[in-house]
Amino acid sequence: MTANDEPAFRTDRATLARRLKTLLPAHCLLTDDEDLRPYECDGLTAFRQLPMAVCLPETEGQVIDVLRTCHQLGVPVVARGAGTGLSGGAMPHAEGVVLSLARFNKILRLDPLARLAVVQPGVRNLAVSEAAAPHGLYYAPDPSSQIACTLGGNVAENSGGVHCLKYGLTVHNVLRVRVVSIEGEVFEIGSEAPDSPGYDLLALMIGSEGMLGVVTEVTVRLVPKPELAQVVMASFDDVARAGDAVAAIIAAGIIPAGLEMMDKPATAAVEPFVKAGYDLDAEAILLCESDGTPEEVAEEIARVTAVLTASGARELRVSQSEAERLRFWAGRKAAFPAVGRITPDYYCMDGTIPRKRLAEMLSAIAAMEKKYGLRCANVFHAGDGNLHPLIMYDASQPGEIERAEAFGAEILELSVALGGSITGEHGVGVEKINQMCVQFATPELEAFHRVKAAFDDGGFLNPGKAVPSLHRCAEYGRMHVHRGELKFPELERF
Amino acid sequence: MQLDDIVAAVRAAHDSHTPLRIRGAGSKDFYGGLLAGDVLDVSGHRGIVAYEPTELYLTAKCGTPLADIEAALAEKNQMLAFEPPRFGGATLGGCIAAGLSGPRRQQAGAARDFVLGVRLVDGTGQVLDFGGQVMKNVAGYDVSRLLAGSLGTLGVLAEVTLKVLPKPVAEATQVFELDEHEAVARLNAWGGRPLPISASFWHDGRLWLRLSGAGAAVEAAQRALGGEVAVDAGKLWESVREQTHPAFASPVLWRLALPSTAPDAGLGTPAAVEWGGALRWYAGEQDAARGAAARLGGHAVLYRAPESLRCREGAFTALSPALLALHRSLKKAFDPKGLLNPGRLYAEF
Numbered sequence: 001m002t003a004n005d006e007p008a009f010r011t012d013r014a015t016l017a018r019r020l021k022t023l024l025p026a027h028c029l030l031t032d033d034e035d036l037r038p039y040e041c042d043g044l045t046a047f048r049q050l051p052m053a054v055c056l057p058e059t060e061g062q063v064i065d066v067l068r069t070c071h072q073l074g075v076p077v078v079a080r081g082a083g084t085g086l087s088g089g090a091m092p093h094a095e096g097v098v099l100s101l102a103r104f105n106k107i108l109r110l111d112p113l114a115r116l117a118v119v120q121p122g123v124r125n126l127a128v129s130e131a132a133a134p135h136g137l138y139y140a141p142d143p144s145s146q147i148a149c150t151l152g153g154n155v156a157e158n159s160g161g162v163h164c165l166k167y168g169l170t171v172h173n174v175l176r177v178r179v180v181s182i183e184g185e186v187f188e189i190g191s192e193a194p195d196s197p198g199y200d201l202l203a204l205m206i207g208s209e210g211m212l213g214v215v216t217e218v219t220v221r222l223v224p225k226p227e228l229a230q231v232v233m234a235s236f237d238d239v240a241r242a243g244d245a246v247a248a249i250i251a252a253g254i255i256p257a258g259l260e261m262m263d264k265p266a267t268a269a270v271e272p273f274v275k276a277g278y279d280l281d282a283e284a285i286l287l288c289e290s291d292g293t294p295e296e297v298a299e300e301i302a303r304v305t306a307v308l309t310a311s312g313a314r315e316l317r318v319s320q321s322e323a324e325r326l327r328f329w330a331g332r333k334a335a336f337p338a339v340g341r342i343t344p345d346y347y348c349m350d351g352t353i354p355r356k357r358l359a360e361m362l363s364a365i366a367a368m369e370k371k372y373g374l375r376c377a378n379v380f381h382a383g384d385g386n387l388h389p390l391i392m393y394d395a396s397q398p399g400e401i402e403r404a405e406a407f408g409a410e411i412l413e414l415s416v417a418l419g420g421s422i423t424g425e426h427g428v429g430v431e432k433i434n435q436m437c438v439q440f441a442t443p444e445l446e447a448f449h450r451v452k453a454a455f456d457d458g459g460f461l462n463p464g465k466a467v468p469s470l471h472r473c474a475e476y477g478r479m480h481v482h483r484g485e486l487k488f489p490e491l492e493r494f
Numbered sequence: 495m496q497l498d499d500i501v502a503a504v505r506a507a508h509d510s511h512t513p514l515r516i517r518g519a520g521s522k523d524f525y526g527g528l529l530a531g532d533v534l535d536v537s538g539h540r541g542i543v544a545y546e547p548t549e550l551y552l553t554a555k556c557g558t559p560l561a562d563i564e565a566a567l568a569e570k571n572q573m574l575a576f577e578p579p580r581f582g583g584a585t586l587g588g589c590i591a592a593g594l595s596g597p598r599r600q601q602a603g604a605a606r607d608f609v610l611g612v613r614l615v616d617g618t619g620q621v622l623d624f625g626g627q628v629m630k631n632v633a634g635y636d637v638s639r640l641l642a643g644s645l646g647t648l649g650v651l652a653e654v655t656l657k658v659l660p661k662p663v664a665e666a667t668q669v670f671e672l673d674e675h676e677a678v679a680r681l682n683a684w685g686g687r688p689l690p691i692s693a694s695f696w697h698d699g700r701l702w703l704r705l706s707g708a709g710a711a712v713e714a715a716q717r718a719l720g721g722e723v724a725v726d727a728g729k730l731w732e733s734v735r736e737q738t739h740p741a742f743a744s745p746v747l748w749r750l751a752l753p754s755t756a757p758d759a760g761l762g763t764p765a766a767v768e769w770g771g772a773l774r775w776y777a778g779e780q781d782a783a784r785g786a787a788a789r790l791g792g793h794a795v796l797y798r799a800p801e802s803l804r805c806r807e808g809a810f811t812a813l814s815p816a817l818l819a820l821h822r823s824l825k826k827a828f829d830p831k832g833l834l835n836p837g838r839l840y841a842e843f
Contacts, residue, residue, distance in 0.1 A: 113683070
């Protein structure tokens with residue numbers, strides 16, 4: 001996974017190990033292959049690479065020392081949180097160091113009156129909400145890996161979750177980050193005030209996939225926990241009709257706390273696993289959550305129910321207790337592991353499309369299932385157009401992994417052609433780097449490289465990820481859909 | 495006026511090393527550093543390009559007046575939730591370039607939070623598309639949000655796509671007699687409770703609190719919070735948003751963005767407090783404003799002042815050397831010759 005015009009790094013392993021040993025105590029440094037093995041991949045296990053060393057610093061001073069030394073020696077650095085990412089963003093570099101922030105695991109301050117928490121990047125997402133719970137507060141972004149994923153990783157990927165239609169992404173919920181540059185310089189971006197002087201560097205840093213700096217502290221906004229949440233489960237005979245129902249909810253002026261869709265293969269995979277009570281005959285089911293004060297929820301649920309009925313839902317159920325609400329959600333939240341039970345391997349995609357193109361996308365995916373001879377289940381953050389097709393394959397069968405990758409690439413390229421994006425929340429990493437060539441033209445890619453150079457001129461931070469070199473795009477040979485002027489002619493059939 | 499006209503103008507300026515001053519309606523000429531360069535009037539590049547109410551986005555050209563955009567949204571019962579000031583004829587380009595937000599910012603988020611995509615003409619005359627029309631998009635660096643508040647120093651924002659939201663079903667405003675310390679304390683305490691507070695404005699011993707949401711929720715909050723029902727609340731919020739309220743009348747006005755719980759800044763009684771205590775306005779020359787804001791963990795903008803004072807103080811708080819270096823590099827990345835709105839953000843670039 002290296003492009004031949006990306007900077008070629010040649011690291012002397014012995015020198016690197018010797019230098020790192022002078023910076024870190026023995027328990028903070030791994031250099032033997034067997035110790036490095038657990039770090040060879042992140043949540044995207046199809047891409048693996050052993051690094052030369054793993055550093056597990058415990059202080060910001062050690063982070064500075066490691067970065068400064070790597071910069072001096074010309075060694076690539078890949079920052080890593082919990083390694084739950086799904087795009088290979090934390091996959092090590094063969095000539096480089098993995099900088100794990102796992103030991104930066106303290107909540108430094110939680111101010112219930114100001115409604116914010118200052119945390120180290122290795123703190124788990126859910127731990128922030130747990131610490132805030134006694135004050136009636138929580139941290140809103142809730143990626144499905146929230147039990148394990150860390151705030152540092154969330155910042156790197158601009159993570160979302162099932163509630164981001166109403167409560168926003170990481171970029172809407174982070175107030176400040178403290179950053180160490182590749183040269184070992186410390187700077188802070190943002191503050192506890194509502195805005196900061198100068199450019200909005202926070203927007204640039206969040207979602208930058210570890211390419212611009214290493215975050216050592218994050219200040220997040222906490223919000224009051226709604227008094228009540230209730231979910232409506234609706235089943236539909238037709239996915240297009242379910243998609244129209246989502247549009248009708250928005251058109252009625254309702255922004256639900258969560259709005260999720262699963263297609264028939266997804267509910268079929270999930271139901272035996274979690275027994276959520278899904279309608280297995282339905283072509284699609286919708287989960288629509290309302291939260292707020294009891295009065296607000298009652299009013300919104302009544303409106304949602306009316307809209308869904310008018311949109312042709314064949315069955316409607318409203319959760320009558322917190323236990324039932326959690327059971328309705330359990331299937332959606334367990335969709336990935338449930339699919340994992342019915343297939344040896346699966347490949348999760350992350351394209352975003354305008355919602356009105358959903359039916360087109362799903363029928364195209366059905367055609368691709370035949371073309372590649374692989375099955376696909378679809379779960380969908382319907383409210384914000386973020387689709388997660390789960391392509392099922394068996395890596396032990398020759399050719400299947402290649403077919404799965406080609407299937408995924410075709411979905412992503414169709415997402416762009418339909419007016420969407422190759423990634424809604426998982427990041428580009430190594431996984432979608434070729435599809436960046438489809439989403440962006442040369443001038444934008446060049447601008448990204450200039451932005452990168454403003455922070456990391458030598459390209460030492462996470463090389464080979466997130467933004468492809470122009471050479472790679474030329475080799476990949478796919479055409480960028482330039483402002484809608486160039487369309488793939490074969491799209492007509494969808 | 496077409497995109498090509500903007501491109502041609504920027505290219506010509508680039509070739510002849512001519513500084514450009516990008517101008518929409520000129521409604522915020524008072525804001526930021528002093529104006530310099532030949533005027534590039536982009537108000538003719540106007541019109542709504544796309545509006546999809548059920549996809550919650552609107553795309554328009556930079557010269558489109560906010561009034562036109564809000565009229566289109568109102569037809570579908572939607573709004574620009576960050577309530578940007580219109581100051582008469584403000585255009586979309588200027589709105590995002592300045593990055594100013596109005597009363598609802600405390601609940602809904604700031605201008606930058608609603609930017610989904612931007613078509614930029616950079617300092618060399620290249621057209622660059624960042625972001626798009628979908629809510630979730632993490633491909634590439636988030637340059638579109640970076641442009642919010644960049645005051646035209648990185649390029650001409652030729653076209654902008656914004657996330658739009660439905661208007662709340664119900665709204666009500668309660669008013670309380672409180673001094674500013676008590677108002678800030680109450681606002682922070684209320685902020686930690688699940689109440690539908692969408693705006694707050696304190697001035698001269700009175701606190702106005704706007705509640706927005708489902709009808710039943712607004713009524714329940716009115717009962718829980720007490721206070722008096724405000725008369726003519728719509729006019730009040732309009733005057734706060736447009737800064738036509740007497741609180742903003744001083745010819746010298748400082749804007750302090752602070753942690754909402756910050757204690758008294760020691761600058762006398764504020765002219766106004768907004769955003770749950772996080773935005774405080776002070777009238778008159780204030781030599782201590784910058785120091786006080788920094789000490790409290792925020793920053794001070796010399797928001798409105800005569801030219802001589804703006805020259806001496808600069809509009810914005812100085813950046814640390816590390817951040818200034820980053821700003822210079824980013825400026826160079828998008829406007830290598832430093833021709834676009836020079837000095838509008840900082841005198842250094």
